[in-house]
Amino acid sequence: MSSRRNFLQQLAASVIAFPLIPADASLLHGNRDKETYDGPPLRVAILGLGSYGTRVAEAMKDCKRARLTGIVSGTPSKITAWQQKYGIPEKNCYNYQNFDSIKDNPDIDVVYVITPNSLHKDFSIRAAKAGKHVICEKPMAINAKEGQEMVAACKKANVKLLVGYRMHFEPKTLEIIRMRKDGELGKIMFFQGLSGFVAGDPNQWRLNKALAGGGAMMDIGIYSINGARYMVGEEPVWVTAQETKTNPEKFKPGVDETIQFQMGFPSGAVASCLSTYNMNNLDRFFLNGSKGYAELQPATGYGPIKGKTNKGELTQPHMTHQTVQMDEMAGIILDGKQPIVPVDGEEGVRDLKIIDAIYEAVKTGKKVVLK
Known part of the structure; x- marks a missing residue:
């Protein structure tokens, strides 16, 4: 190693x-x-x-x-x-x-x-x-x-x-997106994303800023950022964020241990999220609308993903995520097909702009407006 x-x-x-x-x-x-x-x-x-x-x-x-x-x-x-x-x-x-x-x-x-x-x-x-x-x-x-x-x-x-x-490309995730698009959840008002686990080996590359570019936010927190965007169906217009660090020896400067962050959307919907390398059992998305709700727990693990809505349990079958992903990406590259949720480079940049803003909000203690 x-x-x-x-x-x-x-x-x-x-x-x-x-x-x-x-x-x-x-x-x-x-x-x-x-x-x-x-x-x-x-x-x-x-x-x-x-x-x-x-x-x-x-x-x-x-x-x-x-x-x-x-x-x-x-x-x-x-x-x-x-x-x-x-x-x-x-x-x-x-x-x-x-x-x-x-x-x-x-x-x-x-x-x-x-x-x-x-x-x-x-x-x-x-x-x-x-x-x-x-x-x-x-x-x-x-x-x-x-x-x-x-x-x-x-x-x-x-x-x-x-x-x-x-x-x-995950079926239960896509079903919630369909419900939101079809108006079954009503006006979207709130999203919660919890993403975290205990990072073990202190010498792993994920805890090396030169290799990881940060800490938990770059590895696991991005799931809540991305999830908020595709669940709410909007791009955030502001972020606020607060960092907690309980082990500065393990989590060196520039390597975040825990960040709580909030996002606001044009419609007035808000998101409250947690990214951490210091707590297990955190893999949950919750979306609340005026007519219903949707929950995934686990929401982003390798599976099976489990979920429910106000209408009952989500029963779409589990398939290996990477198998489906690669077949779908073959369709995108070979046939020019368009996914329900984008997976192109521009989509990746959108998440990175939000991560940049979260780190700025942690540093300044101020609300950061996203352009």
């Missing part, structure tokens, strides 16, 4: 920056096994072979439209292990130094960047310059400025930039 961490720190310091399909009801509501697809698959290279990269690779075994065809890693032993496990040919394996030569590989359509946050921008831009579409884990960058640079680079290279918002 130590050598891996040191390598990533050196890489972060040295890497040079280069200048909803409308959800198919059968796909998202339980009949995936009956779906067939005979067209060309989306050929994916995963960059960053850690725990989440492994989760995505395993989920892709069940994909109908996306296939793992390449890997990129700074750890030679991981490349060897993944080659054997997933049958990746040597010509489709890259390290962080020769990665740019991926431009000459016709077996790869898209690079999925799954590294520590501070490395997202540079690897995404390198992939775009190599002519490959980009899927980037969230947060897509460490601030909105970097996110906008990624969007601009992908537009210039004429490739798509998507962000790994797996919840945007």
Whole structure:
């Protein structure tokens, strides 16, 4: 772990920056096994072979439209292990130094960047310059400025930039969004988002500001930010925020432990949220309207998601989030389909602008108006 961490720190310091399909009801509501697809698959290279990269690779075994065809890693032993496990040919394996030569590989359509946050921008831009579409884990960058640079680079290279918002394809989540859009909940008045867990190892990259770009807000708090936006159906116009830090040795300057934050929306709806690395059992969304309510708990975990509304329990079946995500993203990239909730780079920048504003509100103690 130590050598891996040191390598990533050196890489972060040295890497040079280069200048909803409308959800198919059968796909998202339980009949995936009956779906067939005979067209060309989306050929994916995963960059960053850690725990989440492994989760995505395993989920892709069940994909109908996306296939793992390449890997990129700074750890030679991981490349060897993944080659054997997933049958990746040597010509489709890259390290962080020769990665740019991926431009000459016709077996790869898209690079999925799954590294520590501070490395997202540079690897995404390198992939775009190599002519490959980009899927980037969230947060897509460490601030909105970097996110906008990624969007601009992908537009210039004429490739798509998507962000790994797996919840945007989750059936119970989409049902609540449908109910809100159809007016079944009435006028939306309040959202609560609780996102947190106890971060264990004090030496993990998530507690290293140079790699993570912050603390809990960058990792888990973004779920409540993003959730508030798609649940309320509006963009916030102001934020306020307060930070609590009980363990300054573990949570160094610039690494937030707990932040409570509030958001206001144009309609008058308000959101009250909590982001923390110091409390477990916090994964809940609650949406309240004049005619009804909706609740998800757990709301964003790997599943199964559980939920209810004023009309009763939500019963949409659980499917592996990353499997559905990758198949849906294949439709976006290959067919130009539009998801119910956006997953493009602009969507990622919107979340980053709010995170920037939350950190500013913590620092100043003032309400920050969002433009």
